[in-house]
Amino acid sequence: MIILTDVDGCLLDWAQSYHQWMKRKGYELVNPNEYAMDKCYNIPRAESKALCRAFSESATIGFVPPLRDAIKYVRKLHEEHGVVFHCITSLSNDAHAIKLREQNLDRIFGEGVFEKVVCLDAGADKDEALEEYRDSHLMWIEDKKANADLGVKMGLQSYLLAHPYNADYRGRAMRVSNWREIYEIVNGR
Secondary structure (H helix, E strand, O other): OEEEEOOEOOOEOHHHHHHHHHHHOOOOOOOOOOOOHHHHHOOOHHHHHHHHHHHHOOHHHHHOOEOOOHHHHHHHHHHHHOOEEEEEEEOOOOHHHHHHHHHHHHHHHOOOOEEEEEEEOOOOOOHHHHHOOOOOOOEEEEOOHHHHHHHHHOOOEEEEEOOHHHOOOOOOOEEEOOHHHHHHHHOOO
16 A cells, blocks of 8 residues: 655654754744745745755755654554555755655654655645656645645545644645544544
């Protein structure tokens, strides 16, 4: 069984690491419940995009911690049900950043859990990467509202992992609180 998943905000706590990195650079977090980093820091969008790229291409990206209960239930899905994961993440197209991302995932979740890791450029849309899975009805785990809706449009079982920044979601993807809920869905509970 294959589960498709985003990485940042789904498997790894990118925001926590980014906020710590930004604090070291002297930026103040003013709107912690926003998705867009320019709004979180009340800075121009162009500056925010450059900072996000710099962070994603820094050594820090190799040490982003797991999100909430992801480690427990991703491992259980792999060990108990033979689930392998295909990750689609808008991180960077920098070869070193990609390698650090893959190493971080393997270190945290175990080798063999992630059969495929597709790293798109920072902020890139996921349409093309999801196209090969169109109408497969595979599970698609996302934290960004637009990408959860894209999964529905592509004929996937789309799940939106709950965060304060997506609490107002009213689309057709199913909103789940955590990986335990995803595990229970796979178990048929």
